[in-house]
Amino acid sequence: xxxxxxxxxxxxxxxxxxxxxxxxxxxxxxxxxxxxxxxxxxxxxxxxxxxxxxxxxxxxxxxxxxxxxxxxxxxxxxxxxxxxxxxxxxxxxxxxxxxxxxxxxx
Amino acid sequence: xxxxxxxxxxxxxxxxxxxxxxxxxxxxxxxxxxxxxxxxxxxxxxxxxxxxxxxxxxxxxxxxxxxxxxxxxxxxxxxxxxxxxxxxxxxxxxxxxxxxxxxxxxxxxxxxxxxxxxxxxxxxxxxxx
Numbered sequence: 001x002x003x004x005x006x007x008x009x010x011x012x013x014x015x016x017x018x019x020x021x022x023x024x025x026x027x028x029x030x031x032x033x034x035x036x037x038x039x040x041x042x043x044x045x046x047x048x049x050x051x052x053x054x055x056x057x058x059x060x061x062x063x064x065x066x067x068x069x070x071x072x073x074x075x076x077x078x079x080x081x082x083x084x085x086x087x088x089x090x091x092x093x094x095x096x097x098x099x100x101x102x103x104x105x106x
Numbered sequence: 107x108x109x110x111x112x113x114x115x116x117x118x119x120x121x122x123x124x125x126x127x128x129x130x131x132x133x134x135x136x137x138x139x140x141x142x143x144x145x146x147x148x149x150x151x152x153x154x155x156x157x158x159x160x161x162x163x164x165x166x167x168x169x170x171x172x173x174x175x176x177x178x179x180x181x182x183x184x185x186x187x188x189x190x191x192x193x194x195x196x197x198x199x200x201x202x203x204x205x206x207x208x209x210x211x212x213x214x215x216x217x218x219x220x221x222x223x224x225x226x227x228x229x230x231x232x233x234x235x
Contacts, residue, residue, distance in 0.1 A: 001169050032219040036153075043202055043225035044153065050209065050219060087153055091220040094166050095143065095155040 002026050002090055004098035012106040019075040021101045023088035028068045032092040035064055035073045038100075039084045047086075048073065078103070108132035110142070110203050110226035117232050118193050124231060128186040128203030135181040136161055138215055139208040142186040143222055144177065146199040154199075158206055159186060162215030193233045200228040 003026040013019050023033065031051040036044040046055045048064040051071055061076045075082055083105060088098040114126035128142055135142070141160035147153050157167045157177040167175050176189040186203060204225040208217025 034221045036222075038153075043204075043228055044222075045225070046221055046223045049221040049223075055221075055223065089153075089155070089222075094168070095158065095220070097145075097153040097155060100152045 002029060002093050002096050004088055004090055004096050006086075006088060006098040006101050008101060009099065010102040010104065012104055013078050014106045015078055015080055017078045017106075019078050019082075019103060021073045021086055021088075021103075023066075023071040023073070023098050025069045025071075025090055025092075029090045029092035031067045032090055033064075033066065033071045034089045034091065035062075036087045036089065037082075037084045038087065044087065075103075108205060108224045110205060110224060112201060112203050112226045112229040114201070114229055114231065116230065117234065119235050120194055120233060122193050124188075124190040124193050124197070126188045126190075126201055126203075126229065126231075128188070128226065130184045130186070130203075130205065133205065135179050135184060135186070138162075139212055139217060141206045141208070141215075141220075142179070143204050143206045144186075144188045145202045145204060145222070146197075147202070147228075148196070148199040151199075156190075156201075157188060158220075160206070160208070160215050160217075164215060195233045198231065198233045200230045202226055202228045 033051045035048040038044040052064045143158035144156040179186045204222035206220045210218035
């Protein structure tokens with residue numbers, strides 16, 4: 001099975017900060033990488049699919065990049081509603097989520 | 107409007123079998139690019155994909171739970187059912203169903219990649235005697 005790791009596991013940031021989260025796959029997954037945002041008590045929300053394609057309705061401050069084994073999610077200017085946990089997920093071979101990165105208030 | 111709703115027992119006893127139903131609306135389970143996944147999240151922990159079923163009735167399971175899981179669909183009822191046998195307290199979690207959307211060049215319901223674009227609200231299952 002393909003294993004996913006994320007770093008950092010948590011980070012503290014302020015509104016307006018640029019935030020970058022890294023996701024790594026245990027083998028090449030081409031660009032078959034999705035990013036989700038989850039707020040406490042809520043279902044996850046798809047942000048980005050195929051590594052860099054923004055889901056409809058997602059603000060343009062979110063962006064994704066990468067291919068192969070290394071991927072990043074960037075929030076260009078953190079907004080109050082962006083404090084949440086972010087998960088990457090591969091679909092190259094079945095489906096696997098990363099362990100998550102919690103973004104909280106500094 | 108696409109919606110998914112999970113239903114099932116709130117409490118199950120250890121060794122019992124859990125049956126969860128996902129009822130969908132706003133799309134058809136026969137749509138070539140679409141299917142349904144089940145995902146769970148133990149309290150305070152990360153998301154775990156469990157299984158999915160796609161339009162051609164193809165099924166895929168989490169390797170570590172494959173012997174305990176069965177997924178099926180009833181297209182006429184717009185329902186997907188997940189059965190998990192031999193429940194244990196470690197299976198206590200919120201269980202979500204989500205629509206999976208296939209992308210790229212799809213053939214016979216198989217697509218090169220999938221994303222989970224619409225989720226249900228989840229249902230909490232506790233395993234305790």
